[in-house]
Amino acid sequence: MSAAYNRKSRECSRASAKDRTRRKKASELTGPLLTTGTVTEGTTNNSDSGKAEPISYGPVDSETVALSYYHGLISREDVQELLKKPGDFLFRLTEPYPGQPRNVILSVNVGQPTDKDGELMHYVISKTENGLYILNDGYYSTFPEIVRSLLRMKTTRIGKKDVQFLHVVKRKRWELRHRDVDTEKKIGEGAFGEVYLGKFTNQDGERVPVAIKLFKLEALTKEQIKSINREARIMRNLHHSNIIKLYGVAAEIEPIMLVIELADKGALNTYLEKHPETPAEKRLQMCAQAAFGVEYLHSKHLIHCDLAARNCLYGEGKVKISDFGMTADAPEQKVPKGTKAPIRWLAPDTVVHCVYTQKTDVYSFGVLAWEIIVGGEPYAGFLNPEVLVKIREGVHLEFPESVPSKVTQLIKTGCWAMAPQARYTMKDVSSGFEDLTNIARPEPIATPHHKSSSRTSRKAAKKASYIQRETFPGRMSLINESAKKKRKGFSKD
Structure with a gap:
């Protein structure tokens, strides 16, 4: 033991001598x-x-x-x-x-x-x-x-x-290399930076079309930088076909790049404005897809806080929830009075109490569904102060007579109830649109850190769904009846 100790001491002494020599030469x-x-x-x-x-x-x-x-x-x-x-x-x-x-x-x-x-x-x-x-x-x-x-x-x-x-600690999968991202064409400007079309080389060597948000940090305030980083942290943990995908962030050098899935049709509100001929059946499917995305967000204990058609993207026949700059990772999000907010999409409890919850998301989703089904700006022709009065008094947006009563009932009763506790959950709303359209909920996308549901968990979910239908017959009756016939368009029941 003594010999081993002495040998170790000599090795340490030689290492120390080398360090002293290196430091002396550097000096x-x-x-x-x-x-x-x-x-x-x-x-x-x-x-x-x-x-x-x-x-x-x-x-x-x-x-x-x-x-x-x-x-x-x-x-x-x-x-x-x-x-x-x-x-x-x-x-x-x-x-x-x-x-x-x-x-x-x-x-x-x-x-x-x-x-x-x-x-x-x-x-x-x-x-x-x-x-x-x-x-x-x-x-x-x-x-x-x-x-x-x-x-x-x-x-x-x-x-x-x-x-x-x-x-x-080495870089994680979401930490991208600038050399793997190529910008091709500027397509717009966001709140804090520019947006480009481009290509991204993924870890399999595939060249993927993407949208790229570029940020020059020196041009931003510290709070703006925090907001960008926070949105990226939220997005990289979301994996669902009705949520816009974040491939990762290239932050080795400036500009910082957020590399995002490309939705080739752009913002949902713009798409609907350009395609007023979109059939009623397709519009209902869009509502279902948006509902599935919001339900998934809520399953992750998130509140979007800014649901609107302008904050959804459309590509490859799918609506994708996007823009998570206001998203809250908490049971509720309180904001100071006087905070700027998208008034026409706000729930009464947000207007009165300055609070966001998953139930305020449900209300805002109802307005989003109205945008998809009817088209145009909510409360068009009214000034914001007038809209605030309507929201406080429970005056809802109206649907054309051609919209089936099952659809309007789902939104007015399920989403726009004045009392938050009387509103449906997004799971209830998704079930309603699932049955109205015969579109099945997509499962979360499998990732290296996320495996899809096992057969056991799917059985448990099916059992839970059956229990829910038995427990809430009033809610589910309007949903189940609407599934008996598949409509080609809107007609008054």
């Missing part, structure tokens, strides 16, 4: 020592040694961008999601701050609560004029050198804290 090349300390992003902070601040923070080179553990411009919230265990670490860039240079950040889970960021600590890696990276008193020519050193030492003292570095 001779670069002059004054440049240091790294714990910082608030966008600022620099001297360590206790009182040595000079970094001379420059050079741009990240292409070799660094190609590293599997370099995550680029991902948000702090994404970092928290990626660094789950003590000792997990990764490299990224700081979020933009006006007048501040971009810095390379080493983020690590330290396994105990910190002042600002849960269990995470963030360290700036500075760079000399000669292109060497500095962490503590060590100089490194590449990031792989830093990683090897951290993993070899396992515990490294940074400032006054001993920090463990046990596992370097």
